[in-house]
Amino acid sequence: MNVQAIFPTPTSRAGVLTPGLPLLPHGVERHPVPGGGSRAVRIEQGDEITVQDREGLQPVEVIFFAPSGNSDAGMLGLRGGRDPKALKTALLGDISGKRVLKALNAAGFDIGKADGTVLFEAGSRPGDYVSFTASCDGLLIVCAAGGAMEPHEQWAPTEVVLYVRRSNPDRARENLAPPDPLADPLLDLNIQPGEANAYEVRKGQFIQVLDVKGRECSDFQAFSLRALDRGLEREIDPTTTRSLMGSLYPQPGIYSKYFSVDHEPLVEIVRDTVGRHDTFGLACTARYYEDLGYPGHVNCSDNINIEMLAHGIRPRGGWPAINFFFNTMLDDTHAISMDEPFSRPGDYVLLRALTDLVCVSTACPCDVDPANGWNPTDIQVRTYEKTNEFSRSIGWRKTPEADVEETKKTGFHDCFARYTRDFREYAGYWLPNQMTNHGAIAEYWAARETAAVMDLSPLRKYEVTGPDAEALMQLCVTRDIKKLAVSGIVYTAMCYEHGGMIDDGTVFRLGAENFRWIGGNDQSGLWLRKQAEERELNAWVRASTDHHCNIAVQGPLSRDILKQVIWTPPQQATVEELPWFRLTIGRIGDFHGPAVVVSRTGYSGELGYEVFCHPKDAEAVFDAIWAVGEPMGMIPLGLAALDMLRIEAGLIFAGSEFDDRTDPMEAGIGFTVPLKTKEDDFIGRAALERRKANPQKKLVGLELDGGIVPAPGDCVHVGKPQIGVVTSAVKSPTLGKVIALARLDVTYAELGHRVEIGRLDGNQKRLPATIVPFPHFDPSKERVRGNY
Numbered sequence: 001m002n003v004q005a006i007f008p009t010p011t012s013r014a015g016v017l018t019p020g021l022p023l024l025p026h027g028v029e030r031h032p033v034p035g036g037g038s039r040a041v042r043i044e045q046g047d048e049i050t051v052q053d054r055e056g057l058q059p060v061e062v063i064f065f066a067p068s069g070n071s072d073a074g075m076l077g078l079r080g081g082r083d084p085k086a087l088k089t090a091l092l093g094d095i096s097g098k099r100v101l102k103a104l105n106a107a108g109f110d111i112g113k114a115d116g117t118v119l120f121e122a123g124s125r126p127g128d129y130v131s132f133t134a135s136c137d138g139l140l141i142v143c144a145a146g147g148a149m150e151p152h153e154q155w156a157p158t159e160v161v162l163y164v165r166r167s168n169p170d171r172a173r174e175n176l177a178p179p180d181p182l183a184d185p186l187l188d189l190n191i192q193p194g195e196a197n198a199y200e201v202r203k204g205q206f207i208q209v210l211d212v213k214g215r216e217c218s219d220f221q222a223f224s225l226r227a228l229d230r231g232l233e234r235e236i237d238p239t240t241t242r243s244l245m246g247s248l249y250p251q252p253g254i255y256s257k258y259f260s261v262d263h264e265p266l267v268e269i270v271r272d273t274v275g276r277h278d279t280f281g282l283a284c285t286a287r288y289y290e291d292l293g294y295p296g297h298v299n300c301s302d303n304i305n306i307e308m309l310a311h312g313i314r315p316r317g318g319w320p321a322i323n324f325f326f327n328t329m330l331d332d333t334h335a336i337s338m339d340e341p342f343s344r345p346g347d348y349v350l351l352r353a354l355t356d357l358v359c360v361s362t363a364c365p366c367d368v369d370p371a372n373g374w375n376p377t378d379i380q381v382r383t384y385e386k387t388n389e390f391s392r393s394i395g396w397r398k399t400p401e402a403d404v405e406e407t408k409k410t411g412f413h414d415c416f417a418r419y420t421r422d423f424r425e426y427a428g429y430w431l432p433n434q435m436t437n438h439g440a441i442a443e444y445w446a447a448r449e450t451a452a453v454m455d456l457s458p459l460r461k462y463e464v465t466g467p468d469a470e471a472l473m474q475l476c477v478t479r480d481i482k483k484l485a486v487s488g489i490v491y492t493a494m495c496y497e498h499g500g501m502i503d504d505g506t507v508f509r510l511g512a513e514n515f516r517w518i519g520g521n522d523q524s525g526l527w528l529r530k531q532a533e534e535r536e537l538n539a540w541v542r543a544s545t546d547h548h549c550n551i552a553v554q555g556p557l558s559r560d561i562l563k564q565v566i567w568t569p570p571q572q573a574t575v576e577e578l579p580w581f582r583l584t585i586g587r588i589g590d591f592h593g594p595a596v597v598v599s600r601t602g603y604s605g606e607l608g609y610e611v612f613c614h615p616k617d618a619e620a621v622f623d624a625i626w627a628v629g630e631p632m633g634m635i636p637l638g639l640a641a642l643d644m645l646r647i648e649a650g651l652i653f654a655g656s657e658f659d660d661r662t663d664p665m666e667a668g669i670g671f672t673v674p675l676k677t678k679e680d681d682f683i684g685r686a687a688l689e690r691r692k693a694n695p696q697k698k699l700v701g702l703e704l705d706g707g708i709v710p711a712p713g714d715c716v717h718v719g720k721p722q723i724g725v726v727t728s729a730v731k732s733p734t735l736g737k738v739i740a741l742a743r744l745d746v747t748y749a750e751l752g753h754r755v756e757i758g759r760l761d762g763n764q765k766r767l768p769a770t771i772v773p774f775p776h777f778d779p780s781k782e783r784v785r786g787n788y
Contacts, residue, residue: 018340027169031142032403033060035157037096038087038143040103043134046167049076051142052129053120055158055529055542060119061087061143065109066136073117076140077132084116086145099180100141107139118145126533126540149547151597151612152585154463154514156544178212178380179346182390187383191218193376194365196303198311200225201353204386206270209324209361210348212380215341215373217364219283219300219321222258222266223313225356233313234260236267238280238320253392257354258322266357271350273395273404276342278326282318284366292368300362307360324349326364326371340370347404350390396428398522410457411549411615415622419636427521429458432638443641444733447604450633451555453625454642456603456610459505461548462525464515466539472532473507473515478664478688480678484509487573489581489599493664493672494524495684499691500660501667502527504652506601508583516544520654531683549615552601553625553634554608554645559786561629562609566598567591575609580785588617588624596621603642605649605778607786647730647741649784650701650775656712656727657699657741663691666743668699668774698749699727701774704738704757704767707731715758716742717766723748726757732776739776740769 024030033039035058043049043064051060061084065071073080088111090097091104104111119130134140146157181188186205191197193216201207201222209218227234236258244263247255256269282288283304289297305315325343328336363379366372384390393406408429416432417423423430432455434440446452464473473481479492488509494502505519517525522543529541553562563575568586578584578600587593594617602608613621626634650668652658658667665673665688673688704710709729716724724744731738740757748755751771759765773779 025165027166029164029166031162031164033142033144033160033162034096035144035159036090036146038090038100038141039096039162040100040139040141041162041164043138043140043164044167045134045136047134048131048165048167049134049140050129050131050163050165051119052127052161052163053124054126054161056124056126056128056540057120057155057542058124058158058160059086059121059145060160061145062117062119063087063114063141064134064138065107065114065141066138069107069109069113071109071113071115073115075135075138076117077135078117080115080117082116082118084111084114084143086147087111087114087116087141087143089147090143103139104141109139126529148614148616149544150595151548151614152510152595154465154510154516154544156463156542156547158542178210181382181384182208182350183384183388185382185384187381189381191361191363191379191381193363193372193378194298194303196300196307196360196362197381198307198358198360199381199383201357201359201383202386203353203355205353206384206386206388206390207267207351207353207359208348208380208382208384209351210346210380210382211325211341211343212345213377214343214345214347215325215375216343216377216379217326217341217366217372218324218379219304219319219360219362219364220324221304221319221321221360222353223311223358224260224264224266225358227260227262227264228311228313228358234262234264236320236322237261242280265354267351267353269349270352270390271348271393271395271406273347273393273406274325274341274343274349275394275396276325276327277349278323278328278338280320281323281326281328281336283321283323283362284364284371285318287317289368294368297368298365300364303362304360311358323364338369338371340373344404347395392430394425398526408546410455411613411618412455412457412551412622415619415626416455416636420638422638424639426639427458431455431458432636434638434640435636438635440638440640440644441733443635443637444644446633446635447555447606447637447641447645448734449556451553451557451561451629452604452635452637452641453622453629454552454554454637455549456552457549459545459550460519460522460525461544462517462519462528463542463544464517464528464539465513466537467513468532468537468539469513469515472528472537472539472541473517474680475535475682476528476531477507478673478678478682478684479507480674480680481507481509481515482680486511487583489583489601491581491672493667493669494519494527495663495688496660497684497687499663499684499687501658501662501664502660503654504658504664504667504669504672508599547614548612549618550610550612551622551625552603552608552610553629554602554604554606554637555634556607556783557629557632557634558606558608561625561632561634562598562611564628565589565624566596566611567593578609588621593624594620602784603651604645605651605775605781606645606783608784643728644730644733647728647739648732648734648775648777650741652699652741653728657743662697662743663688665692665695666697666699668741695746697724697743698746699741699743699774700749701772701776702726702740702742702755702757702769703772703776704729704740704769706767707738708759708767709738710740710757710759710767715762716744716769717756717758717762718748722758722762723755734777741774744771
């Protein structure tokens with residue numbers, strides 16, 4: 001068979017690419033298998049099966065059960081005789097494994113009698129695959145083998161993908177169904193395009209609105225049943241909800257609630273895998289279609305009217321609604337436009353009823369514009385009992401083509417949850433914003449005067465190994481990696497060919513051919529892997545973010561705290577001996593304690609350290625550090641205080657001080673580009689040489705008159721013309737004044753120059769400011785070096 005033909009390709013129609021909706025060939029299914037996890041799929045005789053290792057060096061266990069309960073690898077044309085040890089472990093602890101165990105129990109199959117096979121046992125390159133064909137019906141189970149990784153190790157289990165080309169693709173297509181329910185549903189309702197359905201939901205119950213085939217809009221309204229019993233129509237009200245939320249799009253937490261005109265909370269969003277919806281436009285109306293020349297076209301508003309008549313609710317010409325998955329946009333004049341939805345097959349929104357409700361959902365029939373991708377399809381509505389527990393999540397994707405991932409808790413989440421309920425979504429994880437009994441100002445002062453502990457686990461970690469690992473890092477980052485010693489760390493930039501930044505981050509050297517990249521986003525790790533593959537370098541780049549959670553202990557007392565907690569073997573530096581930008585490998589307490597990697601790094605401008613461990617050890621690590629630090633005045637610190645610290649210290653942040661149009665010099669980190677001393681070529685070097693010879697923009701510090709803190713993106717002027725933008729700003733507790741970082745045209749970037757920051761429309765309100773050196777706080781970095 002043509003194995004390459006099973007892999008997805010970007011959707012392309014008449015020259016228009018839609019990378020967010022990859023196409024699979026007819027009859028092919030795609031099933032991701034998480035690293036360390038497993039997946040069970042029903043197989044029919046003649047189905048062609050392919051297992052692909054996406055990142056390389058990932059062994060895969062495979063077992064197959066026939067309907068009789070017999071397990072024989074030969075039924076797949078594979079050599080068996082292996083005990084599936086990794087799968088047995090995954091079944092006990094991994095979420096995906098619990099689903100597989102449920103499928104095994106339902107079928108009555110005994111995992112103890114499984115005939116296992118191991119694929120890629122001898123090693124594999126990224127993208128390698130193995131294909132085989134089923135000789136009978138059965139249940140296929142695939143496990144991406146691997147367990148917990150110690151923080152000084154570099155082998156983490158990674159995702160593999162299972163592809164199944166059905167022997168009877170037409171029959172398989174007829175049997176296509178929505179993804180499995182999140183729990184046992186109370187209601188499981190399929191709504192065909194051009195239809196609407198009403199249903200009742202009790203307080204505390206959950207509502208899942210699911211886009212079965214992708215690119216399909218669904219209007220939603222909810223009425224207070226208590227108000228209806230009094231003869232009052234009290235549904236989700238646009239103006240009230242907007243005023244109380246202060247946000248256009250739903251997000252978990254306080255901003256996800258929807259209210260009636262009486263300020264009664266009706267629903268809240270618990271999960272959203274898309275992030276792009278029209279919150280309060282009208283459901284499609286008869287008039288909309290009439291004005292387009294389609295009189296009599298079926299529409300959602302009329303469908304809602306029909307459903308609501310049974311509840312005594314008066315008809316309306318157009319219903320305001322939450323239009324899930326509808327992709328609307330506002331231009332500078334607030335004119336509304338729309339395009340195809342972002343939703344993929346299986347995307348959903350999960351809501352919780354905050355009172356007893358009568359709800360109505362539709363599957364939009366619009367086939368005359370891009371609202372439903374020109375092809376209306378069905379919507380699935382499910383309700384669940386209030387006794388279920390569903391984590392709050394905002395779906396995110398590493399790339400447009402990637403599978404959706406839920407917002408995760410870090411290994412240290414429960415430790416910080418002892419001190420706050422105020423968590424924010426950050427780069428796919430929940431991080432504390434402020435502590436309940438402290439607040440950002442107190443947390444800030446702890447970092448400046450004693451010590452503070454913060455969760456930095458969302459930083460992306462990638463293991464770079466192999467004979468060409470040094471050559472790959474030398475090629476992809478601006479610093480001279482050849483000069484980096486083992487146990488050394490260097491802060492660097494990573495750039496595209498045109499000199500724009502992909503990311504900033506640190507490189508840890510764990511051995512002659514062993515590196516760890518720690519950056520702010522996945523694009524940097526994916527870029528490393530792309531370069532290794534395209535240039536045929538003998539190096540592997542594997543994601544390890546979820547195997548390395550890390551807390552930062554920052555402040556003048558950080559060394560005194562950690563030296564009482566971290567044990568290091570004789571060949572490793574102690575915490576007291578550890579210089580700036582070096583790492584040591586140790587354990588908590590003594591030789592028998594949890595393993596950690598400790599680096600003398602941070603993001604606060606203070607003396608500080610980061611402690612890395614596996615999530616399984618996170619609570620023990622936190623508790624040991626807390627037992628010593630808390631009596632010495634250490635407190636937890638959240639994102640709000642961290643922003644104050646890093647702006648004062650002149651530390652840059654992705655999306656603020658730099659993006660892919662900004663080079664390192666313009667981002668204020670020109671020191672990471674040693675063009676004179678690094679002799680080897682690297683990606684972006686030629687462009688950076690041109691840019692440095694002809695600078696256009698420069699990052700500067702500002703001190704503002706008055707007490708108003710500008711917003712990132714506010715324009716900076718000299719008279720009428722705009723000469724730059726504010727990138728970050730804060731009122732400095734230490735300096736007692738408003739300070740900012742701004743990117744200005746080099747013509748106006750001299751120290752002492754007076755500028756004005758525009759507010760409102762940029763002209764009707766101005767904030768005078770003076771260009772000053774930055775960092776604003778401790779410019780000689782005496783504190784971070786511990787020399788105070």
